[in-house]
Amino acid sequence: MQVERTDAEARAIDWLVRQRDPDFTDWDGFADWLAEDNAHAAVYDAVASLDRDLDALPSASAPAVTIITDAPARHHPSRRRWFGGAMAAALVGAIGLSSLGLFGDDGRIETLAGEHRTVELADGSKIEINGASVVEIDKDRPRFARLESGEAMFHVVHREHDPFVVETGGAKIVDLGTAFNVVRRDRQTSVAVSEGIVLYNPDRDNVRLVAGKGIEARDGDRNAPAVQDVDVANVGGWRSGLLVYNGTPLAVVAEDLKRTAGMQVSIAPDANDLSFRGALIIDKNRDRTIADLAALSGTKAERQGDGWILTR
Incomplete structure (x- = not known):
């Protein structure tokens, strides 16, 4: 049976092909296309999965998890430089999403900058994954x-x-029935608890964190990380587009903006030593977010390609 390619499928294929170009930078345009219709992310994800597995489609089976996509996941480069667009579109119409291998390679889930994805596990637990992240x-x-x-x-x-x-990293976080946020950046792990209790490295540091507490742990530290107070209301605030900081280096804020919203923000050498205190609201008006960041950090924001640079 021939399946007619929809406009969304054709556009998804076009985005996929363009993103293979190492010089591709139109992530804002891509995000806008996703936001136009909730179905766009699912169509893109289906096409990308078909591209990746066109030579060996997995057999249909009941998924171990349910994956809810707000934007497409990043997939490894296809074994084919180009793929048959008409064939892929036909397969999208003929094969259910449950058989497309959205679970990822060996349980690996990788997200694009600016993408938010939710994984619902078989036991009822849930993982909300921010952009530019890898969860296994x-x-x-x-x-x-x-x-x-x-x-x-x-x-x-x-x-x-x-x-x-x-x-x-090299750390283990044991949950005792709770909700908590974890950030893994270069040789550093941050944990903040909004409900219940977790144990950080119970076999070594044995740090107990209750709701309203958090830690910043650096790899190689011999001492257990110090427990800090955190605002429960702001734990995992990235999910609603709210980022709150209290004396955080601008480079870390820029990393968070890239991960959460796909925004490219560079920090000039003369502003590297500055920190940021305040709240940033992320919405479609990215210029406003950057203006707030500049005003509250005492910097100047200038356009630089598809992003911004902050200077003193």
Whole structure:
């Protein structure tokens, strides 16, 4: 049966082909296209999955998790430089999303900058994944996840004799029935708890974190990380487009903006030592977000290509 290619499918194929170009920079345009219709992300994800697995489509089976996509995931480069657009569109219409391998390679879920994705696990737990992040889950270990890089908010169903374990870097976070946010950046792990209790490195540091507490742990530190107060209302605020800081280096803020909103912000050498205190609201008016960042950090924002640069 021939399946007619829809405009959305044709556009998704066009975006996929363009993004293979190393010089592709139109991420704002891509994000705007996704925002036009909730169905665009699912269509793109289906086309990208077909591209990746066109030579060996997986057999249909009940998924170990449910993945809810707000924007497409980043996939590894296809084994084919080009793929048959008409064929892919026909397959999109003929094959259900549950059989397209959205689970990823060996449970690896990788998101684009600016993409937010939710994974619902079989036990009822949920992982909300921020952009530019990599999370690994194991179908043979349903109470386990690994945050390789980026940021994720975990909502875990409590099981007294079967704790949920999150690994990141060389650290282990054991959940005792809670909601908590984890950030993994260069040789550093941040944990903030909004509900319940977690244990950080129970076999080594054994730091107990309750709601309203958090830590900043650096790789290689011999001492256990100090427990800090955090605002429960702001834990995982990236999910609603709210980023709150209290004396955070501008470079870290720029990294968060790229991850959460796909915004490209560079910090000039003369502003590297500046920190930021305040709240940033992320919406479609990116210029306003940057203007607020500049005003509150005492810097000047200038356009630089598809992004901005902050100078003193």
